[in-house]
Amino acid sequence: MLKWLKRLLWLVLLLSSIGIAAVAAFYFHLEKGLPDVSTLKDTTWETPLRVYSADGELMSEFGNVKRIPLQLEQIPQQMQQAFLAIEDSRFYEHPGIDLIGIARAGVVWAVSGQMRQGASTITQQVARNFFLSREKTLSRKVKEVFLAWRIERELTKGEILALYLNKIPLGYRSYGVGAAAQVYYGKTVDQLTLGEIAVIAGLPKAPSMLNPIRSPQRALARRNLVLSRMLQLGMINQDEYQQAVKEPIVTRYHGTNVGLDAPYLAEMVRKFMLDTYGEESYSKGYQVYTTISSAQQQAAHSAVFKGLLDYDIRHGYRGAEKHLWTKGAAWNIEQISNYLSDLPSYEPFEPAIVTAVNSKDVTVIIKGGLDATISxxxxxxxxxxxxxxxxxxxxxxxxxxxxxxxxxxxxxxENSDQLRLAQIPDANAAFVALNPKNGAIQALVGGFSFEISKFNRVDQARRQIGSNIKPFIYSSALANGFTLSSIINDAPITQWDGGTSGWSPKNSPPQYDGPISLREALARSKNVVTVRLLRSVGIDNVLNHLRLFGFPESSLQRNESISLGTAEFTPLELVTGYAAFANGGFKVTPYFIDRIEDASGRVVYEALPQIACAGCGKLAETGLDSVNAYNDELGDWHSQCPIDPVTSAKQAPRIITGANAFLITEALHSAIYGGADRGLGGWTGTGWRAAKELKRTDLAGKTGTTNEAKDAWFSGFTPNVVATAWVGFDDHRRALGRSIAGNEYGASAAQPIWIDYMKVALRGTPDRAFAQPDDVVTVKVNNYSGLAMSGSSPGSREEFFEKGSEPTAVSQQESVLFDDGDARGPSQTQTPESPTPAGGDTGTDDIF
Structure with missing residues (x-):
């Protein structure tokens, strides 16, 4: 017997030696092909592209993988314990391979015939998730064991656990516990209850089958198993266990926790990143900081919503979306709730079903099951x-x-806290605001709802701009000899345009005031005066002037109707043009990305916009090489010019003179404040509502309405912000029409959006007059003739002129003061001189 035992022992030793030798040989055979586990020390997480406002509010997230990387110390102790309890309770005791766990799983398999317990440790799961596929082969399993052993030699237990908790797939494209907490509960990991922690810890076994959204009952059973294991292992006490198992499973899918609604701008960022960095931009953890101000963006979003809602209210209710049941066959609560749950919501609108109609109110059930009343x-x-x-x-x-x-x-x-009947607007809108000094986009809304239509009307919709073209036409007139005091005849035009058919432009409304100054004509948006100016300056000269502002060549048709706004520009192109008036004559380039950081926080891209600054040439003249040196030598640099030579920022190209920009701004100032503000009488400009609502003195702007009111515009600015609002139908055949309040114009449909935005954008900003350039002088002129006045008399005013263009002739006329105090014309015994571009110099009278 003893002999047989000795032989058996030698056989076991021999077989063991052979087995060890075989394993060693197999290891050395695989060793060269095994990946280098030391790379785990420098793991770069696959994280989504995130887009932020300038002040750090999250605007959007793009990418197939949702992950919020966390350090181990950021993960609550109970969450770590929950995963250890259900996945690898001996994690801190084994060397990467749990032989006891393997033996226990083998016994269970031998007794039951089923593999009910897994034998993979957390370290093995890390090896598989980072380096191997999930194929169920012996070769893959052996590699997994070898890699786990290597990982344990290279990394600490804490580093391994952190890798696991950040890498593990947990359903709904969430990877890691940080993302799972957001997706299932809309919380950070430190905000989760014990029951919620246990739900997440139960997911690795089968995320699709055990997730609490699809399978709440399975998730409940799995959660309770996790809690039971934690109790058995002494990780929680009986009270904690009882409280956690009583928690109901309450969860829903939570998207990205966006703090600022700017989807159209975020989509512009996504396209830029895809074009610049390719598909990897979705997974490399780039963080894009835009130029958007969160306060101004929210103001723009609210202003567009209110503007479209007000338009809709003025034009009436188009009726219910659908009628769901016939009389006597009303749905029950469950049918209503189920139907509503499948419908989309378009914030702040929610779908609802009317369940009762009373005399002066209705009862509704809103999506989500809320029973409410509309008064x-x-x-x-x-x-x-x-x-x-x-x-x-x-x-x-x-x-x-x-x-x-x-x-x-x-x-x-929100203002009245009342529930209101609504409808999705048929009309749409666009709004964009820039910093006129450098072109940084501060707010952008491309339409009523990105979910309904992803078409970005700010940079994709070319629409006729109507009277918003006029400041550019008048700017060309100033560049060709006209002044603000030039007199033009506001009278009907019957002359043909040289084509095969007659063209008879009319004022809107069709009122004509005879001889009128260029300032007043622009402020009151006189159509026929604009046509006369174009004819006098010459259409080729006008088109060349428009090209300076960067307007697309395809829209600059050689036709006199361009003077009334038949050209088609996007709101972004238009607001960029207006920026040149606001900044003193420079062409800035709009931009919306300030900087881009990689996953480690390193800046990989930074905008260096060209800056509009009239005084920036002074630095070069001094020979000084830094802002501080300039400040020490000549005073405050940034009060004169924001360009910092240290950052390599460059001056924007000048496209019109500072005087030209200032004079057009002056006329657009009168469009807001009227004639009384500059001693021109009691007339009002088309943009008077801005002065009434904003109660400031530093505004300039222009309304715009196209033929048949198919497009309504308002563009305006202060020294620090320029913005354009557009309202119209995506269907070009539809006009904005007429409501109970009257015809729809730029002043009634688009300007209120601009005003509501400016109420926020200018909050806390003191009035700041537009700076008068050195080459602009003031001369007292006669209101009617535009000629210089000697002395002081009724019917005269101080007017601005570019130096060298001021009138040289002196008016000998006396103005008649009408009963309303408006000096409208000369003595009836006198004949006005022929109007001339220079306000009195000898010249052509083609503009009559």
Missing amino acids: WNGLKWARPFISDERQGVTPRKAADILQTGDLIWVWQD
Whole structure:
């Protein structure tokens, strides 16, 4: 017997030696092909592209992988314990391969015939997730064991656990516990309850089958198993266990926790990143900081929403989206809730179904199951929409508007905290604001809803710009001998344009005032005066002048109608043109990315915009090489010029003279404040609502409405911000029409958006007059003739002129002071001189 035992022992030793030798041989055979585990020390996480505002608000996130990398110390101790309890309770005891765990799993398999317990340690899972596929082969399993052993020699247990908790897939494209906490609960890991931690810890086994959104019952059972294991291992006490198992499974899918709504701008960033860095831009953890101000962006978004909502209210209610049941066959609560849950929401609008109609209110169920009431204040606006030109009679009771079973839209009015009936606007809008000094986009809204339409009307929609073209036409006139005091005849034009058909441009409204100054004509948007100016300057000269502003060649048609705005520009192109008036005559280039950082925080791209600055040449003249040296020698540099030579910023190209820009700004100032502001009488400009609402003195702007009111515009600026608003239909055939408040114009449809934005953008900013250039002089002129005045008399004013263009002739006329105090013309015994570009110099009278 003893002999047989000795033989058996030698056999076991021999087989063991052979086995060890075989394993060693197999290891050395695979060794050269095994990856270098030391690379785990410098792991670069695959993280999404994130887009931020200039002040750090998250605007959007792009990428197939959701991950929020965390240091181990940022992960709560209970979360670490939960994963260890269910995945690898002996993690801190084994060397990467748990032989006891393998033996235990083998016993269970031998007894039950099923592999009910896994034998892979957390270290093995790290090896598999980073270096191997998930194929179930012996070769892959052996490699996994060898790699786990190597990893344990190279990394600490804490480093291994951190890698695991950041890498593990947990469903809904979330990788790692940070992303899972956001996706399932909309929380950070330190905000999770014990029950929620246990749900997430239970996911690695089968994320698709055990996630709490799709399979709450399975998730509940798995969660309780995790909690049971934690209790058995002494990680939690009985009270904690009881409290956690009583928690209901309450979860839903949470998208990116966006702090600022700017989807159109974020999409512009995404396209830029894709073009610049390719597909890897979605996974390399780039962080893009834009030029957007979160406060101004929110103001722009709210202004566009309010502007479109007000337009819709003026034009009436188009009716319920759908009628869901017939009389006597009402749906029950479950049917209503299920139907609504499948419908989209377009913030702040939510779908709702009318369940009861009373005399002056209706009861509705809103998506999410909320039972609510819309009072008469939220309903009474809904006169029936008949057409863009007509609305029906004012409703007298709720039944005139809705009936039970109607599917409608509702929204919560933040100002009154009341629920209101709504509808998705048919019209649309665009808004963009720039810093005129460098072209940085400060706010951008490309439409009512990015979810409904991803078409960005700011940089993709070319629309006729109407009277928004006029400042550029008048700028060309100033560059060709005209002045603000030049007199032009505001009278109907019957002369043909040289084509095969007659063209008879008219004022809107069709009122004509005879001889009028260039300043007043622009401020009051006189159409026929603009046509006369174009004819006098010459269309080729005008087109060449328009090209200076960077307007697209394809839109600059050689046709006199261009003087009234038939050219088609995008809002971004238009606001860039207006920036030249605001900044003193320079062409800036719009940009929206300030800098880009990689996953480690290293800046890989930084904008160096060209700066508009009239005084920047002075630095070169001094020979000084730094801002500080300039400040020490000549005073405050940045009060004269924001260009810092140390950062290699360059001056923007000058396209018009500073005097030209200032004089056009002066006329656009009169468009806001009227004639009384500059001693021209009591007339009002087309943009007077801005002065009334904003109560400032540093505004300049221009309304714009195209033929048949298919497009409404307002562009305006202060020394620090320039912005353009557009309203119209995406369907070019539709006009903005007429409402109970009257015809729709730029002043009524687009300007309110601009005003509401400016209320926020200019908050806390004191009035700041536009700086008068050194080459602009003031001369007292006669209001009617535009000639210089000697002494002081009624009907005269101080007017600005570019040095050298001021009138040399002296008016001998006396103005007649009318009863309303407006000096409108000379004595009836006198004949006005022929109007001339230079306001009195001898010249042509073609402009009559």
